[in-house]
Every structure is written in C-alpha cells, then in structure tokens.
Amino acid sequence: MRAADIVTASFLMVLGGVVLFDAIRLGFGWGTDGPKSGFFPFWLATILLTACGTITVQAVRRKSDKPFVSREQLGPVLKVLWPAAAMVLLIHFIGLYVASALYLGFYMRWAGRHSWISSVLVAVSVPLLTFLVFEKWFLVSLPKGPLEAWLGY
Amino acid sequence: MGIDNIIHGFHVAITPFNLMMAVVGISLGTIIGVLPGLGGANGVAILLPLTFRMPPTSAIILLTSLYWGALFGGAITSVLFNIPGEPWSVATTFDGYPLAKQGKGGQALTAAFSSSFVGALFATVLITFFAPVLAEVALKFGPPEFFAIQLLTFSSFVGLGGGNPLKSLVSIVLGFILAAVGLDIVTGQLRLTFGLTPLMTGFDFIVAVIGLFGIGEILLSVEEGLKFEGAKARINLRVVLDTWKQLGQYWRTFIRSCLIGFWMGFKPGGATPASFMSYSFAKRFSKHSERFGKGELEGVVAPETAAHAAGVAAMLPMLTLGIPGSPTAAVMFGGLIIWGLQPGPLLFKEQPDFVWGLIASMYTGNLIGVIMVLAFVPAFAAILRIPFAILTPFIVVICAVGSYAVHNNMIDIWYMILFGIVGYAFKKLDYPLAPLVLALVLGDMAENALRQSLIMSQGSPLIFFSRPISGVISAVAIFFFVLPAITALRRRRRRTPPQAIADPSGSSSLEVPK
Numbered sequence: 160m161r162a163a164d165i166v167t168a169s170f171l172m173v174l175g176g177v178v179l180f181d182a183i184r185l186g187f188g189w190g191t192d193g194p195k196s197g198f199f200p201f202w203l204a205t206i207l208l209t210a211c212g213t214i215t216v217q218a219v220r221r222k223s224d225k226p227f228v229s230r231e232q233l234g235p236v237l238k239v240l241w242p243a244a245a246m247v248l249l250i251h252f253i254g255l256y257v258a259s260a261l262y263l264g265f266y267m268r269w270a271g272r273h274s275w276i277s278s279v280l281v282a283v284s285v286p287l288l289t290f291l292v293f294e295k296w297f298l299v300s301l302p303k304g305p306l307e308a309w310l311g312y
Numbered sequence: 313m314g315i316d317n318i319i320h321g322f323h324v325a326i327t328p329f330n331l332m333m334a335v336v337g338i339s340l341g342t343i344i345g346v347l348p349g350l351g352g353a354n355g356v357a358i359l360l361p362l363t364f365r366m367p368p369t370s371a372i373i374l375l376t377s378l379y380w381g382a383l384f385g386g387a388i389t390s391v392l393f394n395i396p397g398e399p400w401s402v403a404t405t406f407d408g409y410p411l412a413k414q415g416k417g418g419q420a421l422t423a424a425f426s427s428s429f430v431g432a433l434f435a436t437v438l439i440t441f442f443a444p445v446l447a448e449v450a451l452k453f454g455p456p457e458f459f460a461i462q463l464l465t466f467s468s469f470v471g472l473g474g475g476n477p478l479k480s481l482v483s484i485v486l487g488f489i490l491a492a493v494g495l496d497i498v499t500g501q502l503r504l505t506f507g508l509t510p511l512m513t514g515f516d517f518i519v520a521v522i523g524l525f526g527i528g529e530i531l532l533s534v535e536e537g538l539k540f541e542g543a544k545a546r547i548n549l550r551v552v553l554d555t556w557k558q559l560g561q562y563w564r565t566f567i568r569s570c571l572i573g574f575w576m577g578f579k580p581g582g583a584t585p586a587s588f589m590s591y592s593f594a595k596r597f598s599k600h601s602e603r604f605g606k607g608e609l610e611g612v613v614a615p616e617t618a619a620h621a622a623g624v625a626a627m628l629p630m631l632t633l634g635i636p637g638s639p640t641a642a643v644m645f646g647g648l649i650i651w652g653l654q655p656g657p658l659l660f661k662e663q664p665d666f667v668w669g670l671i672a673s674m675y676t677g678n679l680i681g682v683i684m685v686l687a688f689v690p691a692f693a694a695i696l697r698i699p700f701a702i703l704t705p706f707i708v709v710i711c712a713v714g715s716y717a718v719h720n721n722m723i724d725i726w727y728m729i730l731f732g733i734v735g736y737a738f739k740k741l742d743y744p745l746a747p748l749v750l751a752l753v754l755g756d757m758a759e760n761a762l763r764q765s766l767i768m769s770q771g772s773p774l775i776f777f778s779r780p781i782s783g784v785i786s787a788v789a790i791f792f793f794v795l796p797a798i799t800a801l802r803r804r805r806r807r808t809p810p811q812a813i814a815d816p817s818g819s820s821s822l823e824v825p826k
Contacts (some may be wrong), residue, residue: 168482174489181504185501189771197503199763203492207486235537238709240729243728262708263709271700274702299362
C-alpha cells in the first residue's frame with residue numbers, strides 16, 4: 160500500500176503541476192470584470208499539490224505494510240479489464256451490439272467455462288434485449304456497425 | 313397549505329403511468345441493489361438516458377423508485393448472502409446474516425424491509441413539512457450563501473468523513489479540477505484542454521459515476537474472489553405478521569434510528585455513517601447488548617431504519633438548495649438539469665407539480681416497494697445464483713451502454729474504463745469517491761458562486777463572513793475543515809495511543825472498512 164500511495168500521490172502532483180501551468184497561462188489574478196479564468200484552477204492546483212505532498216511525506220514515514228495488490232488478486236482483475244477494453248475498441252469498428260455479443264460469449268467460455276450453447280444463447284439474447292429496450296422502446300441510438308447496416312438500421 | 317400541496321402531489325403521483333414507473337423503478341432498483349457492482353448511484357446514472365424523452369415528473373419517479381429499490385436490494389444480499397450490496401448495508405450483515413443462518417432469514421428480511429419503510433416514511437413526512445420552509449428561506453440566498461453551503465458540504469466530508477482527511481480533500485479538489493476542464497462559460501476561454509479536441513467537452517459526471525462505482529466495484533469484487541453462498545429464507549404471511557408483532561417492542565430504536573438517519577442524511581456524508589451510528593447506539597442502549605452480532609433482530613432494525621431515513625433525507629438539500637447530499641442525489645440533480653429544470657429553491661414556486669408529485673411518490677414508492685420486496689424476495693435472491701462469468705460481462709456491457717447514451721459519444725466509454733481503474737485504485741487506497749463525484753457535479757456552480765461573490769465584494773474574501781447567514785455557515789465549514797488538524801494536535805499532546813481514542817459520536821471511527 161505504501162508504494163501505491165506514493166505513486167498515486169506523485170501522479171496527482173504531476174497533474175496538479177499541469178493544472179497550475181495552465182492556470183498561470185490563463186491568468187489567475189483579477190481581470191477587468193472579476194477573477195480571470197485561471198483563478199479557480201490555480202487555487203485547486205495549489206491545494207492538490209500541498210495535500211498530495213503531505214500524503215507522500217506521511218507515506219514515506221510510514222512502515223511498509225501489506226502490498227497494494229497480490230499476484231493472485233491482480234490476475235482476475237486484469238482478466239476482467241482487458242477483455243472489457245478490447246470490447247470498447249471493437250465498438251469503434253463493429254458497433255456496440257456485435258462487440259458486446261462477442262465479449263459476453265468470449266468471457267463466458269474463457270473465464271466461466273460455460274458450454275457453447277449457453278454462451279451463445281446469452282451472448283445473443285443480451286444485445287438483442289438491449290437493442291429492443293434502447294433502440295426500439297426508448298429511442299436511444301447506440302453505436303452500430305456493418306451488421307446493423309446490412310440489416311437496414 | 314402543506315396539506316393542499318401534498319394532496320395535489322398525490323393526484324400527480326397516482327396516475328396509472330406514474331404508478332407503473334414506480335413499480336418498474338422498484339423492480340429494477342432491487343435487482344440493481346442485489347447485483348454486485350451496480351448500486352443506487354450508477355443504476356440511476358445508467359438509466360438516466362432512458363428518461364430524456366419522458367415527462368420530468370415520471371422520470372424522477374422512475375429514478376427515485378429505483379433508488380428505494382436499491383436500498384431494499386442491499387438488505388437482501390446482506391441478510392441472505394452476508395454481502396453488503398451497498399456500503400450502508402454493511403451494518404445490516406452483523407445481525408442479519410447470523411439470523412439467516414439460524415433459519416430466521418424470513419424474520420430478518422421482514423424486519424429489514426419494515427424498518428426501511430418506517431425510516432423512509434419518517435423522513436418523507438419531515439420533507440413534506442420542512443422542504444417548503446427551507447426553500448422559502450433559501451430564496452433569499454445570494455451567491456455568497458450558496459458558496460458557503462457548498463463549502464459546508466465539502467467540509468463535512470473532510471471533517472466528519474473518517475479516514476485520512478487529506479485524501480478526502482484530494483478527492484474534492486480532483487472533482488473540481490475535472491469539472492473545470494473544457495469551456496469556461498464566464499470568459500469563453502478553453503481551460504485545461506491543451507489543444508486536445510476530446511477534452512473540450514469536459515468530463516461528464518454520469519460517466520464518472522458509472523466508471524468509479526460500476527466498473528471500479530466490479531474490479532474490487534473479482535479481486536476478492538466472488539463466492540455467493542446464500543442462506544435460504546422462507547417468507548410467508550405468517551412470518552411477516554409474527555415479526556411485525558415483535559417489532560413493536562423496539563419502538564425506541566425506531567425513533568432513535570429515524571432521527572439519526574434523517575440528521576446524518578440531510579448533511580452530506582449520508583446513509584453509511586448513519587447506519588453504523590444507529591447500530592452502535594442500539595447496542596449501547598439495549599438490555600441484551602451481548603446478543604448483538606449473534607443474531608439480534610434489533611441489530612437489523614437499527615441500521616436499516618437509519619439508512620433509509622438518511623437515503624430519503626438526502627433528497628431534501630437537493631430539492632430545496634440545489635445541492636445534492638449524496639452521489640445518487642447528484643445524479644438525479646444532473647437529471648433535473650437535463651430535463652430542463654433548475655434545481656433549487658425556485659423549483660417549489662415554478663414546478664409545484666414536479667416537486668409535490670415527487671414528494672407524494674416517496675410515500676407511494678416506498679409502500680409499493682415494501683410490499684413488492686416482501687412478496688418477491690426469493691426471485692430477487694435468485695439473481696445472485698446467476699453464474700459470475702455471466703454477471704460480470706453483463707454489468708460491464710450495461711455500464712458501457714449507459715456511458716455512451718449520455719452524449720452519444722464513444723470517448724465516454726473510454727473515460728468509463730479509465731474512471732473504473734481510478735475508482736479501483738482510489739477505493740483500495742482509501743480515497744473517498746463520493747466527494748469527487750459531488751465536486752464534479754457542483755464544480756461549475758461552486759465556481760460561479762465564488763466568482764460572483766468576489767465580484768460583489770471587489771475581490772475581498774471577507775464577503776463570506778460579513779453577511780450573517782453565509783458568515784455562520786462559512787464559520788462552521790472552516791471548523792469542519794480544520795477539525796482533523798485539531799484532533800490530531802490534541803491526540804499528540806495527550807500522547808495517548810491512537811487505538812485508545814474512540815470517537816464519542818461513533819460516526820467517524822465506524823467508517824466502512826471497504
């Protein structure tokens with residue numbers, strides 16, 4: 160936890176520095192008719208830098224404790240994370256419905272070792288249901304790809 | 313006058329369509345409350361895009377009912393599976409799960425639902441009478457008062473939130489910084505975009521809520537290795553009636569928990585500390601305090617009453633002051649703006665149908681809710697028997713759909729993943745997420761109030777202290793901000809070992825471990 164604390168606080172300090180830089184560019188003083196654009200971000204960045212600086216000092220002084228994440232814990236987390244990211248990437252090309260069908264089916268087969276039949280069944284029915292609820296019932300349009308275009312949507 | 317208004321409200325709330333919205337909301341909400349990774353805040357956020365084309369009153373009834381349902385759903389998983397679906401139901405597991413293991417799950421659930429109903433009803437009655445008064449007062453507020461109230465909102469996270477106050481502060485500031493990204497509406501300048509087009513629209517808090525609470529929570533629960541081993545519960549009319557007979561003797565606990573819940577819920581910080589506080593008070597005042605934690609019905613009654621009273625009370629500042637007290641209220645606040653309503657004191661004058669319809673729907677929604685959950689507990693509990701490898705991708709897909717539908721923008725789904733990772737890391741490192749979300753929602757409003765106040769005073773920050781109302785509120789806010797520093801100093805002076813210090817109020821020392 161200690162190392163993760165220091166890394167996070169340092170990262171946030173870099174972020175604070177970036178914000179501070181932009182606030183100074185915009186001007187943080189008094190303009191012609193009130194505080195300039197950079198006024199609020201300037202003070203936010205100052206507070207962020209001070210607070211994260213203190214957190215870092217606190218963490219450095221503290222004794223090392225249990226790790227942020229163990230190898231056994233990280234595995235399942237990444238197992239959820241990277242297929243999810245892959246799905247989002249796929250949405251760009253084949254639309255949300257097909258991407259989520261592939262994602263559901265893949266995850267069920269791969270992580271859950273479900274049978275082909277149930278995987279395909281769930282993978283098809285969930286996007287179909289989403290389509291009916293969003294596209295048909297509530298008229299909310301979601302990203303579509305070649306398959307939907309071929310079907311005339 | 314109050315009675316006329318609420319009767320008018322019932323006319324709005326008891327139309328077939330709005331009652332249907334309440335039923336749909338409660339069912340979906342209970343499912344959401346039962347599912348890991350989906351809770352009140354992100355459930356409401358995901359469904360928000362579906363309400364864009366609805367009349368605002370029906371939309372808010374749907375979303376608030378969803379919230380009540382999520383509160384009920386949290387109790388089901390706590391009692392039967394020992395998994396608190398929501399942070400405020402952690403205290404319910406202490407006695408609820410032991411009861412379920414003894415085969416008294418039906419009693420525990422009946423007690424939980426009935427207590428929730430009592431707490432919600434109490435808070436709704438108070439809202440019915442207090443909200444118009446508070447709105448009337450708030451009409452006289454200017455920018456300095458509103459900024460002072462915002463300051464108070466955030467100071468209570470720092471001063472009363474428990475955990476590391478610096479981390480609460482970082483969460484708040486981070487939320488404000490994210491809110492500042494994009495166009496500055498006062499000067500028309502672009503801020504913090506560094507010439508990147510995707511950043512120009514800024515970060516939407518709905519996406520942040522879905523990512524932080526939805527994806528972040530899923531990552532946390534897979535890490536802990538999900539195993540649902542549930543106790544079975546039988547609920548029939550006889551169990552319900554028998555339990556109700558027993559509940560009468562806990563009337564003191566009910567009253568105490570209602571008051572704690574309303575008081576804590578009205579202030580930001582909310583339902584979670586209220587439920588813990590109520591539990592520890594019930595234990596302290598009970599004649600059989602040794603039975604607590606082993607399956608005492610009163611230990612279910614106390615936290616559930618308080619959590620629901622707090623959950624309902626969180627609506628009060630949102631409606632009257634335009635300042636949400638919890639992430640869920642914040643999402644609804646965002647909804648109000650999207651539907652073209654301006655949350656705040658004027659709402660009572662300009663949209664009486666909406667306000668009183670909403671308040672009336674709190675009565676009907678909770679009544680429908682308690683009947684529905686009592687009747688369909690087995691069905692809702694069965695959701696957790698769905699295999700994990702189906703639930704996880706399903707929730708991720710739902711979250712992605714919700715994020716995209718807010719603005720029809722692909723970048724939002726990427727932000728959702730990003731916020732999910734941030735939420736996971738922040739939760740593990742004890743950075744509180746609620747203040748981040750509130751700051752992101754209130755960012756523009758807070759900044760404008762600050763700027764307008766400073767323009768009024770020609771740049772002198774003393775304006776927050778020279779006006780009577782804002783002066784008092786600012787003083788309290790500053791007290792909360794420095795409170796952690798004071799306690800730390802006193803602790804050091806006394807040189808007492810830190811574990812010997814128990815917070816007398818029991819609120820901050822009992823923060824959720826998760």
